[in-house]
Amino acid sequence: MRPILEARDLTKTYRTGEGEVEALRGVSLAVEPGEFVAFMGPSGSGKTTLLQLLGGLDHPTSGEVVLDGVSVSFLDDDRATRLRREKTGFVFQAFNLVPLLSARENVALPFLLSGADPASREIRSRVDDALRLVDLEAKAERRPAELAFGEQQRVAIARAVAGRPAILFADEPTGNLDYSTGLEILQYLYRSCTERGQTIVLVTHDAQAGAFADRVLFLRDGRVLEEIAIGRRAEHPARPLIERLALLGQ
Amino acid sequence: MRAPARLGLRILRRRPLRTALTIAGIAIGVALVFAALSVDAAAQSGAQGYAAQLDGRSDLVVRAFGEGTLSPQSLSTISGTAGVLATSPQVRRSTFAWAVAPGGSVATRSLGALTVVGVDPASDRAFHDETLASGAPLSATDDAGAVLAQPWASAHGLGVGSRISVMGGGGERTLTVRGVLAASGPALADGGRLAYVTLTSARSLFALSAGTADLVEVRVDPAVGVAAVETRLETRLSAEPYLLSTTTDDAASLSVASRDVGSGLLLVAAVVLFVGALLVSDALAMSVAERTREVALLRSVGATRRQVHAMVLVEALGLAVGGIVAGLAGGAAITAALVPLVGSITDAPVSGTPLDAGALAVAAVLGLLVTVVAALGPAWQAGRVSPVEALRATPALTRSSGAVGRSAIGGAAASVAGTAVLILGGAVTGASPPASAGTIGSGPVGTFLAAAAVALAFLLLMLVAGLVAPAVLRGAGAVIAAAAMPLRRPLAAELRLARGSLSHDPARVSVAFAALAVGLGLVVALAGIADGMRRAGDAWISDVAPVDAVVVAISPVPDSFGADLAGVPGVASVTSLRVFDVAIAGRQASAVAVDPAAYARLGALTFEAGTRESAFAALQAGGAALVPRSVADRFDLRVGDALSVRTATGEETLRVAGIVAHGLPGASGESVVVSQSDASGLGISGASMFLVSAKPGAAGGLAAALSDVADRYALSVVQPSAIGGAVTGALDRTFGLLDVLALAAVVVAVLGMLDVLLMDVRQRVGELGLLRAAGLTRAQAWRAVVLEAAIVGLAGSVAGCVLGVLGSTAVLGFGTTAGLRLDVPWPAVALAVIVGLGGAMLVSVYPARLAARVDIARALRAE
Ligand SMILES: Nc1ncnc2c1ncn2[C@@H]1O[C@H](COP(=O)(O)OP(=O)(O)OP(=O)(O)O)[C@@H](O)[C@H]1O
Numbered sequence A: 001m002r003p004i005l006e007a008r009d010l011t012k013t014y015r016t017g018e019g020e021v022e023a024l025r026g027v028s029l030a031v032e033p034g035e036f037v038a039f040m041g042p043s044g045s046g047k048t049t050l051l052q053l054l055g056g057l058d059h060p061t062s063g064e065v066v067l068d069g070v071s072v073s074f075l076d077d078d079r080a081t082r083l084r085r086e087k088t089g090f091v092f093q094a095f096n097l098v099p100l101l102s103a104r105e106n107v108a109l110p111f112l113l114s115g116a117d118p119a120s121r122e123i124r125s126r127v128d129d130a131l132r133l134v135d136l137e138a139k140a141e142r143r144p145a146e147l148a149f150g151e152q153q154r155v156a157i158a159r160a161v162a163g164r165p166a167i168l169f170a171d172e173p174t175g176n177l178d179y180s181t182g183l184e185i186l187q188y189l190y191r192s193c194t195e196r197g198q199t200i201v202l203v204t205h206d207a208q209a210g211a212f213a214d215r216v217l218f219l220r221d222g223r224v225l226e227e228i229a230i231g232r233r234a235e236h237p238a239r240p241l242i243e244r245l246a247l248l249g250q
Numbered sequence B: 001m002r003a004p005a006r007l008g009l010r011i012l013r014r015r016p017l018r019t020a021l022t023i024a025g026i027a028i029g030v031a032l033v034f035a036a037l038s039v040d041a042a043a044q045s046g047a048q049g050y051a052a053q054l055d056g057r058s059d060l061v062v063r064a065f066g067e068g069t070l071s072p073q074s075l076s077t078i079s080g081t082a083g084v085l086a087t088s089p090q091v092r093r094s095t096f097a098w099a100v101a102p103g104g105s106v107a108t109r110s111l112g113a114l115t116v117v118g119v120d121p122a123s124d125r126a127f128h129d130e131t132l133a134s135g136a137p138l139s140a141t142d143d144a145g146a147v148l149a150q151p152w153a154s155a156h157g158l159g160v161g162s163r164i165s166v167m168g169g170g171g172e173r174t175l176t177v178r179g180v181l182a183a184s185g186p187a188l189a190d191g192g193r194l195a196y197v198t199l200t201s202a203r204s205l206f207a208l209s210a211g212t213a214d215l216v217e218v219r220v221d222p223a224v225g226v227a228a229v230e231t232r233l234e235t236r237l238s239a240e241p242y243l244l245s246t247t248t249d250d251a252a253s254l255s256v257a258s259r260d261v262g263s264g265l266l267l268v269a270a271v272v273l274f275v276g277a278l279l280v281s282d283a284l285a286m287s288v289a290e291r292t293r294e295v296a297l298l299r300s301v302g303a304t305r306r307q308v309h310a311m312v313l314v315e316a317l318g319l320a321v322g323g324i325v326a327g328l329a330g331g332a333a334i335t336a337a338l339v340p341l342v343g344s345i346t347d348a349p350v351s352g353t354p355l356d357a358g359a360l361a362v363a364a365v366l367g368l369l370v371t372v373v374a375a376l377g378p379a380w381q382a383g384r385v386s387p388v389e390a391l392r393a394t395p396a397l398t399r400s401s402g403a404v405g406r407s408a409i410g411g412a413a414a415s416v417a418g419t420a421v422l423i424l425g426g427a428v429t430g431a432s433p434p435a436s437a438g439t440i441g442s443g444p445v446g447t448f449l450a451a452a453a454v455a456l457a458f459l460l461l462m463l464v465a466g467l468v469a470p471a472v473l474r475g476a477g478a479v480i481a482a483a484a485m486p487l488r489r490p491l492a493a494e495l496r497l498a499r500g501s502l503s504h505d506p507a508r509v510s511v512a513f514a515a516l517a518v519g520l521g522l523v524v525a526l527a528g529i530a531d532g533m534r535r536a537g538d539a540w541i542s543d544v545a546p547v548d549a550v551v552v553a554i555s556p557v558p559d560s561f562g563a564d565l566a567g568v569p570g571v572a573s574v575t576s577l578r579v580f581d582v583a584i585a586g587r588q589a590s591a592v593a594v595d596p597a598a599y600a601r602l603g604a605l606t607f608e609a610g611t612r613e614s615a616f617a618a619l620q621a622g623g624a625a626l627v628p629r630s631v632a633d634r635f636d637l638r639v640g641d642a643l644s645v646r647t648a649t650g651e652e653t654l655r656v657a658g659i660v661a662h663g664l665p666g667a668s669g670e671s672v673v674v675s676q677s678d679a680s681g682l683g684i685s686g687a688s689m690f691l692v693s694a695k696p697g698a699a700g701g702l703a704a705a706l707s708d709v710a711d712r713y714a715l716s717v718v719q720p721s722a723i724g725g726a727v728t729g730a731l732d733r734t735f736g737l738l739d740v741l742a743l744a745a746v747v748v749a750v751l752g753m754l755d756v757l758l759m760d761v762r763q764r765v766g767e768l769g770l771l772r773a774a775g776l777t778r779a780q781a782w783r784a785v786v787l788e789a790a791i792v793g794l795a796g797s798v799a800g801c802v803l804g805v806l807g808s809t810a811v812l813g814f815g816t817t818a819g820l821r822l823d824v825p826w827p828a829v830a831l832a833v834i835v836g837l838g839g840a841m842l843v844s845v846y847p848a849r850l851a852a853r854v855d856i857a858r859a860l861r862a863e
């Protein structure tokens, strides 16, 4: 099968006042359709940077990203934006929602931005579908400020999957949550993967989160240090992964 | 205390653009206040200097009443009065002049109106210093010579040796120019249209008896004093009516005109400064809100509440100092530009750009005070930030709805404090404090009340604006959405974001909205008031002179001239009028003699008391008068009352046969209407004006047709509206000037709008990053910001227009008995909408660019 996402020899160098920071030093990877991949690694290892390059939010210093057959790294801004709108969904650690829009409107946002009529039956049903996936139909009309943090993250997941994107990127979506709420969020992500065949790339430094993935890429100093295959299972025990990571000095 | 000060200043440096905007807001206000006070001071001193130049060394002037003269007996009484050091009698009359070709004897070229001044050269020199530009001074016996004033002479190509012909009651005379006076001293009067001749020559030109004069200039022994001499003259002069005036009276009447301009300027300047204050208050409040976390952090590491207050106040102080320095420099430039303009509005020429020290001090103190008072609210707000906010994940970036009220109260408090300084400053510099628009400030109490009313009205306006802002913004959003209907699908996302952002946090924009509304309201109100005044003038003229053209004479001409005018093709009727001065109950007033039947046929006059038929019949029968409302009020007259009028040549008691809404404008207000036969009993005859109606369809070419005959008799043909006086021209210029200044308030408001949008974009960087990640294009981000500005601009314009129309209606309704009439000054409304909407959208381009250029990766990390 052709990979849905492919990165070839990505590097990223940030220029700062004091000099240059090499955040990525040559990363190559491939993600198959329907796969759930997690990036782990210590703080500063380049996880967020990698995710942003893969999602077309930033340009690499060198190397190339191919998303669903399209090379995203050197698209102009408008094309990159359209590609994001049509082929990707994002969930960040916090502030995922536009405060002035209701939960439903936040989920419908990609459609609104593409100029589609959010009131049309087709789009309404897609939005309802997505809300149902995260069990939030009842609270669809609330503003983000009126939702619990975990619920806000669920709305973010609904938005990320509503457009049936080729790939969903999540950057520490459970970072601000308590243990059980975090677990709940992971369950919803996992459910989108199993029920809808959603491809997911998750950034986390929590082994419990990583344990939901089919495969974990461990980054350090801007390189992929290790690839840990987990495979799909009904249970997601964290212990085996923790033991593997411990071997890496983590 | 030093650490917070350094922090406060660093905040200003960290946000250079916002700092510059706020400084610009203060600077424009300070500049206008400084300029208004400076121009006022310049106009006042100009008026005084002008009066002093005209009056020379005379302390008192005794003038003959109306068209009468002072008899030789009066002249010798005056010079014989104890305390009078010297006198100089003058004949001073207006006439027309023609140039006489060299060698010829026939007048060839009309020179227009000219004031002939007959003097005794020797005694005149004791009163005035004359500087000759060329030629020789007038000699006492040279009855065929004349001395002209330079600007007029050179404008008409006249010089020493030229000959001019002048017309008077005694026939025509040819005079040879002996000398030309430089434009100074008395040669400034009447715009320099002056010809000095000997007394003898002037008397024979105007057919006056030997030894008489129109006026006498008097120099008083300082040991005796002007007041004492005045009293002595009043008891001794009894031969004929006269008017006494002192040099100070003249200067005072001259400075009234410039004082009105000064008041208007100051009023507008104050509003601009208040709008500025509001924006300072808002900018500081937003800056505090934005830094809640930072302030909390400072508090948690041990900064006291006082230190936090100091930090905000130092920030304000920095803004004030910047604003004051820039404002004073700008004010000096504005003063230099305005001084010639004001000179053209008032009678007295204003020259130089005296940068008044008092004005400078008042403007600086005002700028400082208004800024610091406006900062008190935000400082207090910052002091209340609790250290625990530092630990909260989401600091309260958006402001509560109470914040609008607080901004409004802060701005209003600053306005009240500012008004107090203006009044104090006015007292110190002697400049006039703001009077309420359109009226002349009367007395210190009235002025204070007017100023207090302005501040109070401002407070109310801001509070109301804060309250209605959400609703008006929603309405404007709906209007713009409807206007974008054809494009609705492609614009839907932008519209949703713009409207959502406005309704989500109306506090953020409602101050900018209110400031815009107040500024534009001022523009529209001023235009409405000017329109209303012009309309009232037009209505008045068409009431008293319902004709197609008016032919006016500079001095009275025989009634028979009217017959010649009636012979002009296209003329349907000619009615002759004679406007003259009378004394009613010892006070000067105006009267007009009419042919009652002819005047009634024109349909002139509106009766408020008494019926038209009976009143004109009584006028025809004789012994009756029609009294304009203003005169009736002044002398407390009712229909049937006896009215005793006096002229230089007679006295009569007339019965009031009717009260009319308006009378013809005369030298001393509106004229009492009497019949020609009663006028001749008062020694008044002839015509000073002819009302001409055209035959149907002939109105177009009437003026041209009349001017041939009119020229022959040295009459001039004018539009009926012109008899309203040159007032309208000055009115237009005054209001034009005020409108320009009101636009400055709009500029300040638009700058505030830019400030708000910049802050808005900065605050929402994270949200923008998120939207961009979710697929918002750069163009969409750009359009969302511009649309947001368009909504605020439209809302501000509409609110401003409503405010302005209501305001001008109230002001106009206050001044008339006719009741309220809602008139919309459409051009000004259109201008307001264009400036408000266009200005807001224009300044939004930069913040919109910032929004479009948000670096997604960085924006997402910042959260
Ligand atoms: N805009 C930037 N400018 C300069 N350096 C940057 C920038 N963004 C990231 N970096 C640096 O790049 C490196 C990788 O950062 P990145 O955020 O990708 O790490 P991370 O693995 O996501 O860390 P964490 O687990 O803390 O989120 C770090 O050293 C960071 O300091």
Ligand SMILES: [Mg+2]
Residues within 6 Å of the ligand: A047, A048, A049
């Ligand atoms: Mg990260």
